[in-house]
Structures are given as structure tokens and as C-alpha cells.
Amino acid sequence: MTVLEARALNRATLARQLLLDRADLPVRDAVAHLGGLQAQEPQEPFTGLWSRLRAFDPAALSELLTGRRVVRAHLMRRTVHLVTAGDLLTWRARHDDMLRRRVLGVYRRELDGVDLAALAAAGREVMADGEPRSLSALARAVAGRWPEAGPRPLGEMLAAGLLPTVQLPPRGVWRTRAGARYGLVPTWLGRDIDPPDPDPADPVGQAMLRRYLAAYGPAAPADLRAWCGLTGLPAAVSALRGELVVFRDERGRELLDLPDAPRPDPGTPAPVRFLPAFDNAVLGYHDRGRIIDDAHRGLSVTGARFVLVDGRVAATWTVEADTVLVTPLRRLSRAERSAVAEEGRALASFLSDGAGDRVRVAASPG
Structure with missing residues (x-):
């Protein structure tokens, strides 16, 4: 059985998460592909999509929210997620x-x-x-x-x-501060949620597993469980085994994947990317070692925003006044600092609607 080393898993994760190359996707399609974006901090999905899509326009996401095509709801892991209306109706x-x-x-x-x-x-x-x-x-x-x-x-x-509730706009709209107000899903979307499916083969779970692997694979059932909060979807995993490919990681864990999903060469260059708080590229796994070192794993649940350098968490970032502040978690080379500063300037410009591009990269630790 083929063993996938950590760097191979990292590059597969970046490709599936649209972080290896920014994608030319409509915003709704990107939200659907990712299986939703964690969104308890209402403005964070805008940065998550900016890091993944070319020419991302935040107004497009706001219009999807007000137009009831994407919604904010308690779903995976009981956290607030931004998902398509169709996925909420099917998954709730x-x-x-x-x-x-x-x-x-x-x-x-x-x-x-x-x-x-x-x-x-x-x-x-x-x-x-x-x-x-x-x-x-x-x-x-x-x-x-x-x-x-x-x-x-x-x-x-x-x-x-x-x-079955949704958090209604204007919460989650670009540059809007608003408290959470709830409405019932059928009232907001004009349709009842799909009833539970009694089929023991769990067709809804099978569809969720395929979607998860498309955006997060190769992955173990424990990773699937960590993403959605459900109990591993064992019936779905069993039903789909015949059409999936199987690998092992360096620890010997069995990893499942879709046969034709992208698994880039481990040597593929990975650009600097800025992730928002609670991004599922980090939180969507039980074993997060493919993207973050164990020493920094605790930061992933504190709301820290991460900077990926060579595909891995290497720094955190915040915004103070009009400046993006980057704090390295390891020593960055001169070339890495330059790349981080360049992407930081682009992020600062996005967050300020082009009014500024100030970034400051702090000294590396040690």
C-alpha cells in the first residue's frame, strides 16, 4: 500500500483547499466545494475566500447572503458555518x-x-x-x-x-457589524429541510464523504469525524470503500481518497497564504500535522489567524489600525520574509478596499 509522506499530504490538502493555486470559481461554487467555511467570526470568510479565489469581490458573498443562496447556520461541530442553502437543507x-x-x-x-x-x-x-x-x-x-x-x-x-435556524443578514455582510438574529430555515429559504433518510446505506452520508474527500482528502474516517462532528459515518464509509483508493500515512493510518482527486508532486512550490481564524484547512482534520506543527496546534482553537509558508503554518497575523502585523512562529529566511510581506501587502489592500498596503513582519523567534 502506498505511503503518503507529510509533504505529499500537505500538497494534496493545499490543492483541494484552493490554496495551491487561486481558483477561477464563482463564490457560491467555492463555498460548496469547501463544504462551507467556519464563520463564527462573521468577517473571517471574506479573507478565506480572498486567499482562495482570483479577483474575489466581497460584494458577491454579501449578495449571496442577502439573496438567501448561502446561509450562516450552526452545523458542523455545532460551530457557525457559511454553507450553501442547498447544503443546509440536505445536511441539517x-x-x-x-x-x-x-x-x-x-x-x-x-x-x-x-x-x-x-x-x-x-x-x-x-x-x-x-x-x-x-x-x-x-x-x-x-x-x-x-x-x-x-x-x-x-x-x-x-x-x-x-x-433548524439560520443567522440572518446583515450579520456576515461585508464590513457590517450586527448581532446574531435567528430565523427558521423553512421561513428564510421557503422550503422545509430534507427529512432523515432511513436507508441504512446512508446516501446523505455517502455524499458528504465524497464532498469531504474532494476538499480535504486523502483522509481517515477520524478526520471526517473531526470535520463534521458526526460519528464517522461508518455506513457511508463501508458503502463507498469499493470505489475509493486507499493509502497510509507515515504513522500507519489508513487514508481514503477519490481515485481521480488531485495529489500533486510533493515538490510542487506552495505560495504564501493568509488564513482567517478557525479556517477548516487546519481544523477540518483530527490529525492536523499535515499543515501545522504539534507545538502550535493549540493556537488553532484560539482564533489565531495563520500564515502558510511553504504550505505550513509559520506565522500568525492580526490587523492593527491600517497595518497587517505578522508574527513568525519560526525563523523565516530572507526570501520567505519577502514573500510574506508581499502577500501581506496584498491582504492589507484587500481589507482596506485599496486604501493602503501597510504590513509589518516582526522579528523571527530565537
Whole structure:
């Protein structure tokens, strides 16, 4: 069985994630290809798409949001993701149990004794008028029946665990600051979510697995589980094994992949790329070693924004006033610093609508 070394996996990941070469894709197609972008920080997907698409226009994403063709919803791993409307309608029921369990994992004590079916019914009654509501407003509307639970657990369970909701614009629109207001999926999209499929072969899971491998493979079932938060989709994996190719990584893990998916030569040059906070190119794996060193893995869940140099996390970045500030995590060569500064200037120009291109690269550690 072919063993894929870390650099081969890295280049495959960059190619699938549109980070090896910027793609000439419409914005909606890019969102669909990536299986959504993690988006609890509302403005971060704009940087994620700028790093992946040629001539990306942020207005195009804003128009997709206001036009109800892409949506912001609690989905993979119970985090807010930016996904196409079609994917939300198809995938939401598949995530129901996971979403409830994850909210209960945080608020089990507070929600002890709360009849979740009754809570869901009360929430639907409140939302039936079609008016958008903040999480706190939704919680206040039902809190009289469950006063001991507290507003935050009730609101989180309703908006993220029990009701199929979306976070409505203007939240997530370019350069717009707005709190999260929720609406029901059928109300916002004009169509009910697809019901659960009773087929034991899990056709929805099979489609998700194919989509995951197209954007993240080669990968192990544990990586798939880390991306979506579901329990590995074992029926889907079993059903598709006959049409997948199998590799091993250097640790001996079995990796699955689509036969014709890109697996570039490990020597393929990788350009500098700036990633937004919580980018799934890092978080979409159980084994993140293909793109980030173990010493820095903890940064991936803190909201740090990463800079990829030669395909791997080599620095973090922030914006202060009108300047992109880059902090190396390892020593950068002169050529690498120059490449980071050049891409940083392009990012600064994008973030400022062309008003400036200031970047500062701090001294390397050690």
C-alpha cells in the first residue's frame, strides 16, 4: 500500500483547499466545494475566500447572503458555518442528534429536567410569526416555563440544538457589524429541510464523504469525524470503500481518497497564504500535522489567524489600525520574509478596499 509522506499530504490538502493555486470559481461554487467555511467570526470568510479565489469581490458573498443562496447556520461541530442553502437543507437533519448532544454537553446541569420536545414546540410557536429574534429574545420568550434553566442554555438549545435556524443578514455582510438574529430555515429559504433518510446505506452520508474527500482528502474516517462532528459515518464509509483508493500515512493510518482527486508532486512550490481564524484547512482534520506543527496546534482553537509558508503554518497575523502585523512562529529566511510581506501587502489592500498596503513582519523567534 502506498505511503503518503507529510509533504505529499500537505500538497494534496493545499490543492483541494484552493490554496495551491487561486481558483477561477464563482463564490457560491467555492463555498460548496469547501463544504462551507467556519464563520463564527462573521468577517473571517471574506479573507478565506480572498486567499482562495482570483479577483474575489466581497460584494458577491454579501449578495449571496442577502439573496438567501448561502446561509450562516450552526452545523458542523455545532460551530457557525457559511454553507450553501442547498447544503443546509440536505445536511441539517443529518446533524440533528449531534447538535443536541453538543449543547447538552455544555449545559447538561442547567437543562436537567427540561422536556426538550416541549421546549422545541414552544420555540416553534414563538418563531411562527416569522420575526427574526436574537438568542436572548428567543430565550426570554420561553423562560417563564423553565425559569431554573437560565436564558443562555435555553437560547443555545433552541437556536443551535432543537430548531433548524439560520443567522440572518446583515450579520456576515461585508464590513457590517450586527448581532446574531435567528430565523427558521423553512421561513428564510421557503422550503422545509430534507427529512432523515432511513436507508441504512446512508446516501446523505455517502455524499458528504465524497464532498469531504474532494476538499480535504486523502483522509481517515477520524478526520471526517473531526470535520463534521458526526460519528464517522461508518455506513457511508463501508458503502463507498469499493470505489475509493486507499493509502497510509507515515504513522500507519489508513487514508481514503477519490481515485481521480488531485495529489500533486510533493515538490510542487506552495505560495504564501493568509488564513482567517478557525479556517477548516487546519481544523477540518483530527490529525492536523499535515499543515501545522504539534507545538502550535493549540493556537488553532484560539482564533489565531495563520500564515502558510511553504504550505505550513509559520506565522500568525492580526490587523492593527491600517497595518497587517505578522508574527513568525519560526525563523523565516530572507526570501520567505519577502514573500510574506508581499502577500501581506496584498491582504492589507484587500481589507482596506485599496486604501493602503501597510504590513509589518516582526522579528523571527530565537
